[in-house]
Amino acid sequence: MLVLLVEDNRLLAKNIIHYLELKGIECDYAESIMQADSAVFSRIFDAIILDLNLPDGDGLEACKRWKDQCVISPVIMLTARSGLQDKLSGFEVGADDYLIKPFAMPELVARLKVIAERRPAPKLLKIGELEFDFAGHRVHRLGEELLLSRTGWKILSLLARRSPETVEREEVERLLWPDCLPDSDSLRSHMHLLRKIVDKPYKHHYLHTVRGIGLCLKVAACEA
Amino acid sequence: MLVLLVEDNRLLAKNIIHYLELKGIECDYAESIMQADSAVFSRIFDAIILDLNLPDGDGLEACKRWKDQCVISPVIMLTARSGLQDKLSGFEVGADDYLIKPFAMPELVARLKVIAERRPAPKLLKIGELEFDFAGHRVHRLGEELLLSRTGWKILSLLARRSPETVEREEVERLLWPDCLPDSDSLRSHMHLLRKIVDKPYKHHYLHTVRGIGLCLKVAACEA
DNA sequence: GTCAAATCACGTCAAAATCACGTCAAGAAG
DNA sequence: CTTCTTGACGTGATTTTGACGTGATTTGAC
Numbered sequence: 128m129l130v131l132l133v134e135d136n137r138l139l140a141k142n143i144i145h146y147l148e149l150k151g152i153e154c155d156y157a158e159s160i161m162q163a164d165s166a167v168f169s170r171i172f173d174a175i176i177l178d179l180n181l182p183d184g185d186g187l188e189a190c191k192r193w194k195d196q197c198v199i200s201p202v203i204m205l206t207a208r209s210g211l212q213d214k215l216s217g218f219e220v221g222a223d224d225y226l227i228k229p230f231a232m233p234e235l236v237a238r239l240k241v242i243a244e245r246r247p248a249p250k251l252l253k254i255g256e257l258e259f260d261f262a263g264h265r266v267h268r269l270g271e272e273l274l275l276s277r278t279g280w281k282i283l284s285l286l287a288r289r290s291p292e293t294v295e296r297e298e299v300e301r302l303l304w305p306d307c308l309p310d311s312d313s314l315r316s317h318m319h320l321l322r323k324i325v326d327k328p329y330k331h332h333y334l335h336t337v338r339g340i341g342l343c344l345k346v347a348a349c350e351a
Numbered sequence: 352m353l354v355l356l357v358e359d360n361r362l363l364a365k366n367i368i369h370y371l372e373l374k375g376i377e378c379d380y381a382e383s384i385m386q387a388d389s390a391v392f393s394r395i396f397d398a399i400i401l402d403l404n405l406p407d408g409d410g411l412e413a414c415k416r417w418k419d420q421c422v423i424s425p426v427i428m429l430t431a432r433s434g435l436q437d438k439l440s441g442f443e444v445g446a447d448d449y450l451i452k453p454f455a456m457p458e459l460v461a462r463l464k465v466i467a468e469r470r471p472a473p474k475l476l477k478i479g480e481l482e483f484d485f486a487g488h489r490v491h492r493l494g495e496e497l498l499l500s501r502t503g504w505k506i507l508s509l510l511a512r513r514s515p516e517t518v519e520r521e522e523v524e525r526l527l528w529p530d531c532l533p534d535s536d537s538l539r540s541h542m543h544l545l546r547k548i549v550d551k552p553y554k555h556h557y558l559h560t561v562r563g564i565g566l567c568l569k570v571a572a573c574e575a
Numbered sequence: 576g577t578c579a580a581a582t583c584a585c586g587t588c589a590a591a592a593t594c595a596c597g598t599c600a601a602g603a604a605g
Numbered sequence: 606c607t608t609c610t611t612g613a614c615g616t617g618a619t620t621t622t623g624a625c626g627t628g629a630t631t632t633g634a635c
Contacts, residue, residue, distance in 0.1 A: 129522075129525065131472070151529065153529070170519075170521075171519060171522070172386070211455045211457065215458065215461055218461035222465075226450070231435045233435065233439055234435060234438055234439070237439055237442035240442070241442060241447055241448070242470045245466075245469040245470060245471060246470055247468050247470065248470045249467075249516060262516040263515060263516055263517050264517045264561055264564045264565075267425055277562065277564060278563075278565060279561025280563075280564070299439070330515070340416055350475070
């Protein structure tokens with residue numbers, strides 16, 4: 128089991144990580160929302176432990192954003208906010224469980240196990256004629272499956288999660304080549320390949336280039 | 352949504368039922384374990400609210416029995432027993448959530464909604480011609496038992512639990528070698544062995560490779 | 576201000592390099 | 606003995622690279 132711990136209190140974090148590892152649970156660690164974002168979108172966790180008071184923003188917002196963007200991993204909120212309204216806000220933005228500080232480690236582990244083993248049924252995201260299944264890593268257009276390469280899927284799913292926002296070129300490149308951006312501009316080729324599969328065979332085009340900015344995936348105005 | 356409320360305090364029960372119905376949640380009612388048993392085995396509930404102190408026995412035992420007998424409805428325990436050990440016992444026997452009395456109705460509803468949407472972790476599972484017995488660590492295909500190695504079982508059961516999701520290669524490897532991922536790619540060999548037993552002797556193939564992503568086990572489109 | 580040249584961002588394509596995977600067999604570990 | 610690991614090989618898919626064309630945008634001299 129692999130969990131992501133998002134917690135800015137380093138001492139507490141260290142204790143949690145240590146305890147989880149004793150219990151055979153592997154643990155990635157983020158101490159800010161920014162760090163958490165890049166972790167969440169780069170791999171799938173069996174669960175995310177989310178503190179709500181973070182230096183660079185509110186955990187509630189982050190959780191809502193993740194759920195809106197079809198992040199599958201279940202989220203357990205870990206916080207000192209103990210009011211009923213606080214809890215309800217947590218569940219409102221998609222939390223799978225809510226544990227109040229101070230808490231007992233064994234209870235955290237018990238709840239982690241429950242939410243990790245019983246995942247929510249995968250939801251499908253529809254954008255026009257496109258239908259995304261993030262859990263199955265598949266896309267369909269008008270019922271037909273689009274056979275994408277690994278890179279093609281990565282690009283398209285990022286754009287879908289952000290749709291109809293425009294995603295900056297650089298961000299797409301960071302997703303594809305996290306270590307070092309390529310000297311040449313091979314993203315162009317990938318977009319070409321992607322378009323050939325996603326848009327070319329169909330009437331309407333969903334992949335758009337915003338010159339000088341980046342890329343976006345959205346329903347064409349004329350179609351809507 | 353249909354829930355089963357198991358609670359011997361009639362006044363509290365009436366309040367809960369009333370509140371749930373306000374929220375559009377249908378509610379069956381049992382005031383003893385005996386009544387609960389007959390309800391649980393006669394229909395499938397989206398969730399079961401289970402009080403632990405009942406006139407004819409302990410809720411913990413009932414819960415354990417249900418889970419042992421593959422009742423898939425999630426159970427939320429509702430009790431005055433607030434000790435850590437009580438909670439752990441609850442999760443131990445398969446509870447999906449644990450709420451301490453006194454509680455706020457809106458929180459109960461929020462938690463009900465979360466657990467009702469989750470996919471259950473069954474002990475028996477059928478996927479096409481395959482039949483899994485997770486407790487007994489056995490698989491049958493068309494009635495014949497498949498004799499798997501320890502590793503083979505681990506891989507296949509993970510894929511089955513997640514079916515029809517695609518499980519990332521890395522996650523399968525983490526399951527097999529929790530400590531350190533192997534330098535060489537021996538998962539390929541295991542898949543080869545596994546396919547020889549699971550798929551090769553039969554017409555339809557269930558094990559699929561999603562190139563660049565991972566593996567999945569599912570009923571082929573053409574078969575359905 | 577305006578016009579043309581230079582520059583830039585992008586689409587297109589194909590060849591080459593690389594990678595992921597299925598297959599198998601021999602050896603190691605239990 | 607069975608099971609697991611390793612490594613080698615072949616194949617086809619994927620990714621990268623670089624070259625070329627086009628139209629937009631900037632630049633700078635007039």
